[in-house]
Amino acid sequence: KLAAAIAFQVAVFLIFTAYGLVMHVWRRRNANVEDLVRAILGAVLFFAAAYTLLDEDYHAWMGTFALLMAIVYTALGWLALARRPDDQRQLLLSAAVAMGLLAMVFPLQAEAAWIAVGWAVEGLVLWWFGLRIRSAALRGMAAAMLVLAVGRLVFVDTPDAHHTVFVPLLNQYGLPAMA
Numbered sequence: 001k002l003a004a005a006i007a008f009q010v011a012v013f014l015i016f017t018a019y020g021l022v023m024h025v026w027r028r029r030n031a032n033v034e035d036l037v038r039a040i041l042g043a044v045l046f047f048a049a050a051y052t053l054l055d056e057d058y059h060a061w062m063g064t065f066a067l068l069m070a071i072v073y074t075a076l077g078w079l080a081l082a083r084r085p086d087d088q089r090q091l092l093l094s095a096a097v098a099m100g101l102l103a104m105v106f107p108l109q110a111e112a113a114w115i116a117v118g119w120a121v122e123g124l125v126l127w128w129f130g131l132r133i134r135s136a137a138l139r140g141m142a143a144a145m146l147v148l149a150v151g152r153l154v155f156v157d158t159p160d161a162h163h164t165v166f167v168p169l170l171n172q173y174g175l176p177a178m179a
Helices: 002-026 033-083 088-109 112-132 136-161 174-178
Strands: none
Touching (some): 033 088, 088 112, 088 136, 136 174
16 A cells, blocks of 8 residues: 555645646746745645655655655756746745755754754855855855754754763764864
8 A cells, every 4th residue: 555655645746746847937937926835835745745654664765765855856946947047936946945855864864963963064055055146045045054053953952962971072962063
């Protein structure tokens, strides 16, 4: 039954993604708010359904699955950029979904203390790229990633680090916190 359930979820995801491609890339219609919300919900709900179905048996591959979905949305962004560079909202949506999926890779694959480091590196790369192409939207996404990284470090990782015997700097939390 798992294969049939996954096939159904993939089919629904492909229908919604194909609709977005046909309407916005080939028919050259600008995306409105409803289209953007539909695209975000399609990505989020597909990932949530696939995670729910696959996590128990394939937990070690969930980070790779998030990375593959981020690559799909990056490719959709490149396609939108090549065919419709004037539709900035569609391009920003593809970038935001890809960055969100990339951010999911760290909690799914990394040890708890390294999640904030991964988010911070992603935020710094986005910030640099946003400066390079002069995009305030990318710098905004970068700022959000950096706030998430600092929030994770201060409010989630710091309280958990002090439940064991304190060893200054040379503990499992020290190196990621210095990074």
